[in-house]
Amino acid sequence: MLHAPDRGFTNAEFEQRxxxxxxxxxxxxxxxLLLTTPADIYYFSGxxxxxxxxxxxxxxxxxxxxxxxxxxxxxxxxxxxxRTWIDDIxxxxxxxxxxxxxxxxxxxxxxxxxxxxxxxxxxxQETHIRMPLNSLSQCQxxxxxxxxxxxxxxxxxxxxxxxxxxxxxxxxxCSIASxxxxxxxxxxxxxxxxxxxxRQFKMSCLELGADDxxxxxxxxxxxxxxDVISPxxxxxxxxxxxxxxxxxxxxxxxxxxFDRNFAVVHASDEAHRAYxxxxxxxxxxxxxxxxxxxxxxxxxxxxxxxxxxxxxxxxRIGHGLGIDLTExxxxxxxxxxxxxxxxxxxxxxxxxxxNGLTMVHEENLxxxxxxxxxxxxxxxxxxxxxxRM
Amino acid sequence: MLHAPDRGFTNAEFEQRxxxxxxxxxxxxxxxLLLTTPADIYYFSGxxxxxxxxxxxxxxxxxxxxxxxxxxxxxxxxxxxxRTWIDDIxxxxxxxxxxxxxxxxxxxxxxxxxxxxxxxxxxxQETHIRMPLNSLSQCQxxxxxxxxxxxxxxxxxxxxxxxxxxxxxxxxxCSIASxxxxxxxxxxxxxxxxxxxxRQFKMSCLELGADDxxxxxxxxxxxxxxDVISPxxxxxxxxxxxxxxxxxxxxxxxxxxFDRNFAVVHASDEAHRAYxxxxxxxxxxxxxxxxxxxxxxxxxxxxxxxxxxxxxxxxRIGHGLGIDLTExxxxxxxxxxxxxxxxxxxxxxxxxxxNGLTMVHEENLxxxxxxxxxxxxxxxxxxxxxxRM
Numbered sequence: 001m002l003h004a005p006d007r008g009f010t011n012a013e014f015e016q017r018x019x020x021x022x023x024x025x026x027x028x029x030x031x032x033l034l035l036t037t038p039a040d041i042y043y044f045s046g047x048x049x050x051x052x053x054x055x056x057x058x059x060x061x062x063x064x065x066x067x068x069x070x071x072x073x074x075x076x077x078x079x080x081x082x083r084t085w086i087d088d089i090x091x092x093x094x095x096x097x098x099x100x101x102x103x104x105x106x107x108x109x110x111x112x113x114x115x116x117x118x119x120x121x122x123x124x125q126e127t128h129i130r131m132p133l134n135s136l137s138q139c140q141x142x143x144x145x146x147x148x149x150x151x152x153x154x155x156x157x158x159x160x161x162x163x164x165x166x167x168x169x170x171x172x173x174c175s176i177a178s179x180x181x182x183x184x185x186x187x188x189x190x191x192x193x194x195x196x197x198x199r200q201f202k203m204s205c206l207e208l209g210a211d212d213x214x215x216x217x218x219x220x221x222x223x224x225x226x227d228v229i230s231p232x233x234x235x236x237x238x239x240x241x242x243x244x245x246x247x248x249x250x251x252x253x254x255x256x257x258f259d260r261n262f263a264v265v266h267a268s269d270e271a272h273r274a275y276x277x278x279x280x281x282x283x284x285x286x287x288x289x290x291x292x293x294x295x296x297x298x299x300x301x302x303x304x305x306x307x308x309x310x311x312x313x314x315x316r317i318g319h320g321l322g323i324d325l326t327e328x329x330x331x332x333x334x335x336x337x338x339x340x341x342x343x344x345x346x347x348x349x350x351x352x353x354x355n356g357l358t359m360v361h362e363e364n365l366x367x368x369x370x371x372x373x374x375x376x377x378x379x380x381x382x383x384x385x386x387x388r389m
Numbered sequence: 390m391l392h393a394p395d396r397g398f399t400n401a402e403f404e405q406r407x408x409x410x411x412x413x414x415x416x417x418x419x420x421x422l423l424l425t426t427p428a429d430i431y432y433f434s435g436x437x438x439x440x441x442x443x444x445x446x447x448x449x450x451x452x453x454x455x456x457x458x459x460x461x462x463x464x465x466x467x468x469x470x471x472r473t474w475i476d477d478i479x480x481x482x483x484x485x486x487x488x489x490x491x492x493x494x495x496x497x498x499x500x501x502x503x504x505x506x507x508x509x510x511x512x513x514q515e516t517h518i519r520m521p522l523n524s525l526s527q528c529q530x531x532x533x534x535x536x537x538x539x540x541x542x543x544x545x546x547x548x549x550x551x552x553x554x555x556x557x558x559x560x561x562x563c564s565i566a567s568x569x570x571x572x573x574x575x576x577x578x579x580x581x582x583x584x585x586x587x588r589q590f591k592m593s594c595l596e597l598g599a600d601d602x603x604x605x606x607x608x609x610x611x612x613x614x615x616d617v618i619s620p621x622x623x624x625x626x627x628x629x630x631x632x633x634x635x636x637x638x639x640x641x642x643x644x645x646x647f648d649r650n651f652a653v654v655h656a657s658d659e660a661h662r663a664y665x666x667x668x669x670x671x672x673x674x675x676x677x678x679x680x681x682x683x684x685x686x687x688x689x690x691x692x693x694x695x696x697x698x699x700x701x702x703x704x705r706i707g708h709g710l711g712i713d714l715t716e717x718x719x720x721x722x723x724x725x726x727x728x729x730x731x732x733x734x735x736x737x738x739x740x741x742x743x744n745g746l747t748m749v750h751e752e753n754l755x756x757x758x759x760x761x762x763x764x765x766x767x768x769x770x771x772x773x774x775x776x777r778m
Contacts, residue, residue: 076704
């Protein structure tokens, strides 16, 4: 396991991020960018809090054409925002019965950009606007949404290329999850269900230094599982089960996202074979990956290694990774995004086998000038067997 | 600590929830309800997954005027949704390059309600629409948003009144967190910071049976803290510190939400006094609470017990609780919502003291016919002291 990097980022790093997005905004003719989601706001301000889990209050960050971002936020967040690099913080008393930040947001946008701002707003895939529709409609009216510009690509292009310090954080949380996965074969499984097993795994992650292990999905069943996004269940594990845990642990606001498969005492030849195909498809992608390839090309490398399969039916076989558990781009037959140096990606091929069973297999990596650098500790080449039952 | 209740809900319970909302929809003239967020979708379908943490895909649940809800979801969720009481599940291959569920959603709405549906959509405070703005705009156009009706109140009124089984789940997770808080004074604090302390607390919650302890905020400082929503930090705890942990642990999709304060070895008279005022304000609210009171009246009971203070500047001094960490209504000077039997609420008065310090104090309760029933184990009447330093 690695040594913990520093928490937070320097002001210089936030300046660079802001300048990079301002350059992209300029190219698209935007006067300001309006951000409303936890990941976008953390990325440009450093504002990190689990308080986002309360859906009550909207939060806004505006990025003008030049200079620092401006925060328009509920008063409860003032102290926490004041510890970031942001200077201009405007607060209202939220929740408010009739005007939950809208008039303050509108006034701030007009002050920064005039009455008909060319406001950049994320509108495309994998985005949403985190504010009530009534408030959004009022902003659309008062800030003349006819002039708004879709900022999805502008934000995506900046966030996709990770800095040295972002990569360090992802690498660190990957090393924690890798270590936690390596403990699973030592767990006693007799009489236990996946609810217990998942709980023990989360405790392992925390004990090893994760800030959180809130994302943990998976399944278990005789010789395999049928579903890859479910919470654990009460069925007792049995000899001959194959189970999978897929975790997005977090450290300082950055995720890992990978899974591991295990068999209980023994597994069928079919399960071993499915595992081998997925391992090999991942291996080929790791070997082939070079900056300049497209997502579609990398997708094809993996699909070519799994002839006659469909990649497991989950819509894609890999994606970006960072502040969000899943980020663009996607490894699909249609995503033509160019893979660039310092993008962090998952490889996640899936395969169907047996009687309606499915298996997924995942690694995390960063793209370097000369190819892939693994962030997760490479999965064992053969399906690991848990003997303690 | 309590015994774990059953996981999940009966189909009869989902039927009742659906019928209750359908009655409210009828009164407001809605043809169908469109839901897009994890809490609303879990409430009416039983679809529970941490996969919501991936922002990539939108998910939709439609509630027609009669009959069961209809799910319009990404294919990756089919298996998990099939295990709920929902029969009509329509899937698309997501992510999709150009049509991420919009045409399927539009077609389904038209099939259920005709070409000019009076679609109920949450638009008000504490809501948002979890889909890309471009997709939303297209739905607004194709489904004639001029006829849409704000469904905020319709959904809120149904979700606010908890069933027996919902209350059992909240009571259970409250009992786990209460037990975890009772362990804090046994923690060794010498040389430790709040990052370590929070991690140990999360492990205690998991060990005691919580599914997750993803919400844990708080702070520590000499004689008190200044911020109530921040993540833990690297500063070593010292004698004379007052610290607070505020947790929203989860069990089977239901939250607790309460905090506890502790002093390290000793605290000033001012800190003890602030604690006593908050404890007493909470006590008066517990005594006064009766169905039929308004939120505003309950707010006033607490404020009257803290003369010359402002409630701690966080915008409200209590709120609803359930699937979401914070739910309507709010204990504020302006919320005239009537408090009814089987609502689950937090009481959360705050106070400022000393040189810019703040303190918050919180309990969880359910409103019964004859008054408040505490769900959290009542906080100690005096500021607890941790001696292990």
